[in-house]
Amino acid sequence: MFNWTHLTLIHGNDEGARAGFERACEMVLRAKFPDHEVRGIRVSQGDKGIDVYVGKFGQKNIDVYQCKYFTEKIGESQKQQIRDSYQKAVSASEFNVKNWFLCLPISLSIHETQWFEKWAKTCNKPVSLVPPLELMTWAESSGLTNLIFERDDSLKLDWIVSKLKQQNSDPWHALREQTESDCFQILLNLIRMHKNCLSGKYPHLEDSWQKVEKGDRLEASQYIKSVLVGDLKRNEKIWMLNMLNDFTLEPLAYKFIRRFDVLVEKSHQLGRHEELSFSEYFSTWNILRSPLISDLRKEAHWSIDFD
Structure with a gap:
């Protein structure tokens, strides 16, 4: 309910x-x-x-x-x-x-x-x-x-599972591709906003951003992790968690978590969780939810935390 x-x-x-x-x-x-x-x-x-x-x-x-x-x-x-x-x-x-x-x-x-x-x-x-x-x-x-209540992502994946099962096909790879494509678009917007705040201060992040702009999904994950666990100033890390969707005012990093949550749930249902846990986006999802950055999330005014 x-x-x-x-x-x-x-x-x-x-x-x-x-x-x-x-x-x-x-x-x-x-x-x-x-x-x-x-x-x-x-x-x-x-x-x-x-x-x-x-x-x-x-x-x-x-x-x-x-x-x-x-x-x-x-x-x-x-x-x-x-x-x-x-x-x-x-x-x-x-x-x-x-x-x-x-x-x-x-x-x-x-x-x-x-x-x-x-x-x-x-x-x-x-x-x-x-x-x-x-x-x-x-x-x-x-x-x-x-x-x-934004159940569209879950319903979309349910539809993919239903269609592929009707064709006696394994739906996992299609689910993962759809989710990672959606998640990349979220990270791309987030990285663009964060990069603009840094004004070219970190050459290694500039190089990473250039690769992301060319569509490198794995590099998008690396950029996020480089910011959150790297040597950036505390306020520069908080910016990563503070960037909001213009329409919903939802932190983009949290939007990524919610979108990937749906795939994590499906991975349990389909017995593919162990496989998923080795992926770059799974590690990004884990870092964003990690208790190690709970103080950063609080300073970014997130209203929830994770077990």
Whole structure:
């Protein structure tokens, strides 16, 4: 069963999970209200307390949805953020609020529910809570859960296994090729971003980068390991873990881990784990998850760690 707090595991940091929750709410609301205009608002100082709205902006009263990715409790700080978001929305001159909705990834406790209901009665616009289970039900009924929780990689490999088994063929090599191709693209983007930060400071990494640009998959793995276990400064190693996907705000190094996780799982199912464990990408996957760099991951603001 999916849980909204799983977004932290998927994205690897709170920032990415928060952005993922807002995108998920927008996708779900688009599916729920297909005949209405549904738009998300980019996060900025001037977002006027809106994450997603439903209706004709500036023409008619709109329904405002505020998505707060609070995963532990609704304390005084969280309550103030909720109140501030509501006040920004109802005070805006650019639009008129018809209804104001709060979307949360967790259910409220009894005391939190009492606070919310009491506060909602003081508001001059109708205020409602969208419980996480209701939001998940909307996502499931719209067929969006696999997309939101990023099961596409696993489903893609399942499809390869199914097709090749129908042909009485061993699916392992196709699975590995597909995964390593995907992982190389992730590492290529990561290395390009990291290399630009170094500004040619390390000739051996410049040479490595040139080989990666020519499509050398093994060299991509070597570059990552050279950075994390080499003689670079600590902040230069942290940069490797800090580079984010522009769209999801997920650390690219963590995206590599998640993508390779799927192949590791399949290797156990197909009895090929020992073979996989000797590969360069497996060693890169191991280093990125290693307790030896746990302090670097924490300084890079990763929200999870590995056993």
